[in-house]
Amino acid sequence: MSPPIRTMVLRLCHLPYPARFRRGLICAALALPLTAFAGVPGDAIRALEADTWLSRTVTLADLGFTAPVIMNHSDSRHEFYLPVPRNVPLADASIAFDSRYIKTEDGRTNLLLSVDGRPAFARRFENGEGEAARALAVERRARASGFVRLGVIWSSNTAQRLCEIDRPLGNALTIAPSTRLSYRYDAAALPTLEDAWVSLPANATILFAANRLDRAAFDAAWRIGVALENGGKRATMRAFPAPGDIIDTRELNVPAGLRQVPAFAALDASVQHRVGSEAELGALLVLGAPAVTADLAVVDAALQARLRSALDALAAQLQDDVDAARAFAAWRASRAPVAGTPLSAKQIQLTLLGGHPVIAIAPDAGAEAAGILSGLWRRTLDSRKVAVRAAMLPDQGEHSATSLSSLSNADSTLDVIARADWTASFPIGAAASDGRAPSELVVDVAAAPGASGSPPVVSVFWNDVLLAARQIEANGRPNRLLAQVPGYALNVRNVLRVSFQRQPVSVDCNETPQGYPVSVLPSSHLRSGAARTDGSFVSLLPLMAGRPQLIVPQSYLLDAGARLGQVVRLAAASGLSPYGAELVLAGKDQAARPTRPFLAMDVKLQGIEPKVRVPAQGHLQIDGREMRWLDVAGVAGLGAAEVIGGGGHDGILWQAMGAPAGSPGQPFVFNRGNVMVVGADGPRAWLDGASPDSDPSEAPGILQKLRRMAASHLLILGFGSCLAALLFFAYLANRAHRTKK
Structure with missing residues (x-):
């Protein structure tokens, strides 16, 4: 069977349900000739190239519903918006509705579930308790809104008059955070950058070249991560692996036709695998392994060199098989184009990497990408490739x-x-x-x-x-x-x-x-x-949303894989602007001098003695006005943040107890006090030594109005007084003139 015919057959057999079901007889009829080529590497590579479908699952927990949703009124209604790729048909989509019920009061109690406004399931409950789980089919069609709507109506017909207050009942429905939508979609069908951004999973991965980065790539990566966090997602940082790294290969499925290739054979039937060569990295790319793919990527010259090296090494193992080499060249052109053509200046592009859609970002476009992808101008991204030279929020002037x-x-x-x-x-x-x-x-x-x-x-x-x-x-x-x-x-x-x-x-x-x-x-x-600062975290939020500084040690660039996650979490917690901030690198043993409001991490500030000290790993000291408030050694995994003044500007100083200890895993914000101790699960303790506003009514707006009113009244009063004095003197002069006559 010729390669074009084999490719057509493989594409046909990989169509999703129900098209796959309707073509079942055709695939079955053609399966016999294909068995002769089941062990051919070229056929296996073409099959991987033809399959561009990805599986996704989104749970209520991913959307922020970390606790069960309880419905216990006589007429309780809830509607959940489950995000899906916009304008892309879904395949094999279903909702697993995980819930339990309890019914203790008399009367009819009903549950009605709807999908996209259409009733999908109804049930009446008798007294007692038990499971109310249900699997709901989701129609296969594109959704311009980018959401699948799950509607839940829990109603109890109790003996209640119309004017009585709707009180909580003993009849309750508990919806578990594990309720989820599962679906598949064609990764190659995403039409625009905007669609790709809104379809990102709840935990999005950012790929970069290595643990050691230059300034531009590091700067772009943290900005994109903060933009994701501000959009309600979690940013996971991933350095492209190198030979010697240990990766998880449990989800890999090596086709039979590729097991004769050494790079693929090394990956087969393993759980934790130590990468042995560049060719194995190329094989991981072909298989779409999570260790080498991502949702966003900072595509600089270093990452392109890493990708080319891996793919070239795999190509060398396939060069003796002409058909396999030709199939791999076609796969490389369609599935890894970012490895060959460099991005131009300030460019953002939607492309494929190993079968996964990826938003590729030039290293000099980090601020612009953060500004346009997560801000006011995102709706302008109606193509797959753009060059963004500015993406700032409009400045409305002094009286905005x-x-x-x-x-x-x-x-x-x-x-x-x-x-x-x-x-x-x-x-x-x-x-x-x-x-x-x-x-x-x-x-x-x-x-x-x-x-x-x-x-x-x-x-x-x-x-x-x-x-x-x-x-x-x-x-x-x-x-x-x-x-x-x-x-x-x-x-x-x-x-x-x-x-x-x-x-x-x-x-x-x-x-x-x-x-x-x-x-x-x-x-x-x-x-x-x-904005008025009063020494608290909250008073710094407006300053951090403008043009602040992010000050980190130069050594962070040498351990970017471990440090970037920490930078992203703290920058998001402090409200640091991902598009207006300036990255400042402090050398070893160099004291930084901020020139704007700032977030400083593990650096010394010129002329500033902080209250919080970390003299050694696992040792935390906090000084009070006249005595030391805390001195504890032997703690681990913590960090401390403090509002501090440096160079005439207020900011936040973060000190971690160990490297990279103190990187919080859960999202939080600096919104209380002026000193906060943070662990992996968020804030552990805080101090409030700042002076709160004495009178909220004395805000700048009212004070300015009163001053303007007082000034205008004084001006009018002065003008009136002068006019009265002139009239009085004119009267006296006229009277004296008449007396002389």
Whole structure:
């Protein structure tokens, strides 16, 4: 059988279900001739090239639902948005709904599950408890929204009158965080860079050349990692392995036709494998092994050289087989093009590496990639290759204002029976930059008249801190709420919530309460003012969102594989801007002098004596005002962060107890106190020696207004006084003139 016919047959037989099912007879009929070539390396390589389908699983835990979701009201509804690649058909997609139920109260209790708004499963429960797990099929089609919606309705028909409050019941449904969506998709079908970014898994991997990096590659890698963390994903750093490294090969499946090739034979039937040659690295690339593939890659000359060396070594083992060599050359051109053609300056490209889609980023495009992939301009990435020379947030000047509608995708109009919330979630960088912080919140709302004579109540919360509340007139006209935003309410990720409450009316409890519309008007906005530092972590957030400095030792470049993860976690925790920050490298025993707000890691600062000291590995000291607060030795895996001043600028100094100890594995933020001890599971202890705002009402916005009002009033008063004096003197002169006459 000729190679083109074999390729056609292999592509046909690797089609996903149900197309694969419909063509089962054809594959079966052609299977006999192919068995003659089952041991041919060329056929095996062509089969790997033809199969571009990847398997993915996303759980509720990946989306942040780390605790079970409990539904225990008479009418509980929940909708989960499970991310999938946009505009790409899914294959073999299903949802495993893991849950348990308990029913103790009389009446009908029902569960209704829907997928993308369509009912998929319904069940009635009797008294007792047990499993409520179910597998739900997901339709094979492309989704422009980038989500599969899982709807859950848990309803209990109890003896309750319409006007009574919906109380928690003894009937409950518990949804496990392990509830998951599994699917396959064609990696070659992702149309644009934007689609590739939004389809990244919850734990995305960044690949770079080696543990030893130059400044440009290190700078690009940490910026991309912080952009991922800010987008709610976890960044995993991976250096391309070298001969002698130990890798996990449990998931590898070496085709029978390639087991006669030495590089592939060495990988077969092993669990933990020590890489013996460059050719084995090439074989790992052909097999799509996780150890050599990634979701994003910093493609510099060093990584391209590593890829070429591995593929050239494998090609040398195949050169005696003309058909295998030709098949490998075709695979190399389609599956590893990034190894051959260098990226141009500031370029970002969607390509394939070993069958996996990868966003390849030039080493000089780290800041631009972080800015455009995770920010306002991502929707412009409607191609597979771009050159980005700038991707900054707009600077609105001294009196900047940000519309609330630009911070939220929620509907601005809600029907309210008793209570409803309008929310906006945004990073601190969306409302603060260049030393400016959110200072004043202006919320314009309107409400239609309802059946109750009680006025609706509107409450405004910032990160669950109540900023303002008042009764409004329900006449359809705008009502304005003004609130100052105190520094202690800020966070790296902020949630603004406008809560509406109405008094529901049901005459004699015989009528169904009706909802009446309320709106958050487009004129609502957030004003920013000059950031004020008070020595706390939170007060530094607006400064870190502007143009700060990241100061690390030069030695970090020599151990990038271990250090980059630590840098990414701490930069994300401090709100460091991945596109506005400057990387500063401090030499050995060199004291750094910051010139901007900063995050410094394991370096000395010129002229600064920190309260926190790490005199030796596993030894932690924290000094107080007059005495030492903590002196403990023998601890491991910890690090300490401290707000500190250096060179006239405030920043954060991080000191790890050992290398690379203290790299937190769980996401967290510096949002409390001014000294924090951090372990692998997040903050362990913190101190609050900073002075909080004495009066939130004395925020810069109000003070500036009062000063401007006082200045204008003094000017008017002075002008009026001068005019009165002139009139008085004119009167006296006129009177004296008349007396002389």
